[in-house]
Amino acid sequence: xxxxxxxxxxxxxxxxxxxxxxxxxxxxxxxxxxxxxxxxxxxxxxxxxxxxxxxxxxxxxxxxxxxxxxxxxxxxxxxxxxxxxxxxxxxxxxxxxxxxxxxxxxxxxxxxxxxxxxxxxxxxxxxxxxxxxxxxxxxxxxxxxxxxxxxxxxxxxxxxxxxxxxxxxxxxxxxxxxxxxxxxxxxxxxxxxxxxxxxxxxxxxxxxxxxxxxxxxxxxxxxxxxxxxxxxxxxxxxxxxxxxxxxxxxxxxxxxxxxxxxxxxxxxxxxxxxxxxxxxxxxxxxxxxxxxxxxxxxxxxxxxxxxxxxxxxxxxxxxxxxxxxxxxxxxxxxxxxxxxxxxxxxxxxxxxxxxxxxxxxxxxxxxxxxxxxxxxxxxxxxxxxxxxxxxxxxxx
Amino acid sequence: xxxxxxxxxxxxxxxxxxxxxxxxxxxxxxxxxxxxxxxxxxxxxxxxxxxxxxxxxxxxxxxxxxxxxxxxxxxxxxxxxxxxxxxxxxxxxxxxxxxxxxxxxxxxxxxxxxxxxxxxxxxxxxxxxxxxxxxxxxxxxxxxxxxxxxxxxxxxxxxxxxxxxxxxxxxxxxxxxxxxxxxxxxxxxxxxxxxxxxxxxxxxxxxxxxxxxxxxxxxxxxxxxxxxxxxxxxxxxxxxxxxxxxxxxxxxxxxxxxxxxxxxxxxxxxxxxxxxxxxxxxxxxxxxxxxxxxxxxxxxxxxxxxxxxxxxxxxxxxxxxxxxxxxxxxxxxxxxxxxxxxxxxxxxxxxxxxxxxxxxxxxxxxxxxxxxxxxxxxxxxxxxxxxxxxxxxxxx
Numbered sequence: 001x002x003x004x005x006x007x008x009x010x011x012x013x014x015x016x017x018x019x020x021x022x023x024x025x026x027x028x029x030x031x032x033x034x035x036x037x038x039x040x041x042x043x044x045x046x047x048x049x050x051x052x053x054x055x056x057x058x059x060x061x062x063x064x065x066x067x068x069x070x071x072x073x074x075x076x077x078x079x080x081x082x083x084x085x086x087x088x089x090x091x092x093x094x095x096x097x098x099x100x101x102x103x104x105x106x107x108x109x110x111x112x113x114x115x116x117x118x119x120x121x122x123x124x125x126x127x128x129x130x131x132x133x134x135x136x137x138x139x140x141x142x143x144x145x146x147x148x149x150x151x152x153x154x155x156x157x158x159x160x161x162x163x164x165x166x167x168x169x170x171x172x173x174x175x176x177x178x179x180x181x182x183x184x185x186x187x188x189x190x191x192x193x194x195x196x197x198x199x200x201x202x203x204x205x206x207x208x209x210x211x212x213x214x215x216x217x218x219x220x221x222x223x224x225x226x227x228x229x230x231x232x233x234x235x236x237x238x239x240x241x242x243x244x245x246x247x248x249x250x251x252x253x254x255x256x257x258x259x260x261x262x263x264x265x266x267x268x269x270x271x272x273x274x275x276x277x278x279x280x281x282x283x284x285x286x287x288x289x290x291x292x293x294x295x296x297x298x299x300x301x302x303x304x305x306x307x308x309x310x311x312x313x314x315x316x317x318x319x320x321x322x323x324x325x326x327x328x329x330x331x332x333x334x335x336x337x338x339x340x341x342x343x344x345x346x347x348x349x350x351x352x353x354x355x356x357x358x359x360x361x362x363x364x365x366x367x368x369x370x371x372x373x374x375x376x377x378x379x380x381x382x383x384x385x386x387x388x389x390x391x392x393x394x395x396x
Numbered sequence: 397x398x399x400x401x402x403x404x405x406x407x408x409x410x411x412x413x414x415x416x417x418x419x420x421x422x423x424x425x426x427x428x429x430x431x432x433x434x435x436x437x438x439x440x441x442x443x444x445x446x447x448x449x450x451x452x453x454x455x456x457x458x459x460x461x462x463x464x465x466x467x468x469x470x471x472x473x474x475x476x477x478x479x480x481x482x483x484x485x486x487x488x489x490x491x492x493x494x495x496x497x498x499x500x501x502x503x504x505x506x507x508x509x510x511x512x513x514x515x516x517x518x519x520x521x522x523x524x525x526x527x528x529x530x531x532x533x534x535x536x537x538x539x540x541x542x543x544x545x546x547x548x549x550x551x552x553x554x555x556x557x558x559x560x561x562x563x564x565x566x567x568x569x570x571x572x573x574x575x576x577x578x579x580x581x582x583x584x585x586x587x588x589x590x591x592x593x594x595x596x597x598x599x600x601x602x603x604x605x606x607x608x609x610x611x612x613x614x615x616x617x618x619x620x621x622x623x624x625x626x627x628x629x630x631x632x633x634x635x636x637x638x639x640x641x642x643x644x645x646x647x648x649x650x651x652x653x654x655x656x657x658x659x660x661x662x663x664x665x666x667x668x669x670x671x672x673x674x675x676x677x678x679x680x681x682x683x684x685x686x687x688x689x690x691x692x693x694x695x696x697x698x699x700x701x702x703x704x705x706x707x708x709x710x711x712x713x714x715x716x717x718x719x720x721x722x723x724x725x726x727x728x729x730x731x732x733x734x735x736x737x738x739x740x741x742x743x744x745x746x747x748x749x750x751x752x753x754x755x756x757x758x759x760x761x762x763x764x765x766x767x768x769x770x771x772x773x774x775x776x777x778x779x780x781x782x783x784x785x786x787x788x789x790x791x792x
Contacts, residue, residue, distance in 0.1 A: 031452025
């Protein structure tokens, strides 16, 4: 299907479903995806439905429960897991908060994270470390971008007190895909500790861009959002919790969605499944928006077909950038996913150049560590957009 | 202004701004408000703006910061506080979680809450108590609905180890307005403890219905939502934190919105104001929706004028219900706000009757403790809607 759909005419037709693609060359899918019109319309329709039927009524409250169920199912299906393992969240960071705060920390316990994690996640780790007198180790993964073995680096930094390892599946700064199966194996097989070593995966960049089978991969926690590579609305994400560790993760922020009530209206039990990590009222109309976005991608191809197309585009961009004398691509070989990070050999700062690009309607972003520019390509990115971007960079 | 606007023609015109009011008699504002069309349109416009300009771009990211600032300001202005004291949240419960989890609990500390708090809040208290070995006292406030002194009840239940008192400003079940100034005074002046006794107010029912001056009232934490009496979208709420206790409340769930970064992109400080309690990406288009809803109410009248009108309507409903032999109003005197709770002297259950009412397009809800039906009236409720509701109840 992808070979047909990726033909110029078919993909141009597919792209017409995304109003955000019409007036710019968009390379920021790792920041936020462009929403398909059907997702926007599903949201507007949901708002209208609520006003027409409710807002607070038995029929709307039933409908909201169904919407949440359908959304967990749609997400679960993309990750090849059961819906009971999926807790709906507001964003990636919320999922990381749930996982990091929910562990029964003892003073002296240790968290191991890589040197490529997002500042939002680092902020959680710092506060949990302060609150529960937990120690933190940061291991050098950035240096393995072009050579080295990330799983071996992680293994070398495990200690008998390590209880949680935090890694991104797809590094947001350099675009490296970490060998997650190897890392999880190393952590789960670590023999120097009497307690399990949990693996929390920041999946901000991998969910919706890599083909995923969490059931085979077995991370303990996989936190992601719908508004980046899935192109859903900002404000809906999810956390996968491995069934085997479910009982070990206490809910932290809780509310009416987390609990079962007795006949007197008192909370007596957690919900039996991942709903125990969900809190309370949210922007429910957006659930339909995320499902509509996922449906648009499925209509084009399977996760694997989309990933193949993403890699084809990122290799094309990487190859052309690599040929420019004023550009230094961080990777020495073609990217393994949709993120292409590069530096300019120029007196102009990366920030200034990205601002200049935005004025020309090329949307990219800078990163500070390493200091670089990041271009993201999706399966529906056009080779002509890549050509135009390369041309404007080449004219620097 | 309210005397003019509440004239039948003017209020009918005002109500035309709310599509949810056209096809039903709506009495569930304490569950969720009916959104004005301008709020819906502001949300749709914001979604379109993001797709047109971004979604992830310097201009959209600047716009999002402005939207958050404007929304904190609009909320702060309704409560007569400065915007720096307002943290935007997803809902009331999120605000309560921030306050309850953020205290530096020591084993043996005690939380005092009333017997009328929401199960979502009770769930938080139970989990915090378990996690930090904190004790919990529940004091009998429900019994003060028609006689008694709630502040005295709270005072009687304070202990030297009490560090936090949790009360609703306007009780969600019986509609009682607690004497918050007296309660706060009792807690802040409690002399048996060397440490301050904080007061967390669940303002789910009071924000947007009572005229508020938090600067004079001085609660430590005031948690509320925009989607009930303010009639904004579900998914945007806020927490007020009193400036004097700001330094004592640690952020718990955190993310990129909570922190300041150094030049290397590492989180080094909390945000200097209440943004430290905000986490990460949310449904940003909804901010404009909440502001539009607040603007519609302001256009009609001041918070005090709206409250006067609400009380006028609730008194009218209460009076009529009190005259029905098959109805027992929980209150012996007219309500102090928009919630009118009553029981039926009938073999039909409250749930069955509310289902029957919903079929007739009268939207009310049941509560389990006390077992009753709750009707909410807003300033724009029509006397004719009240008449129709009383008639259908009278026909029982």
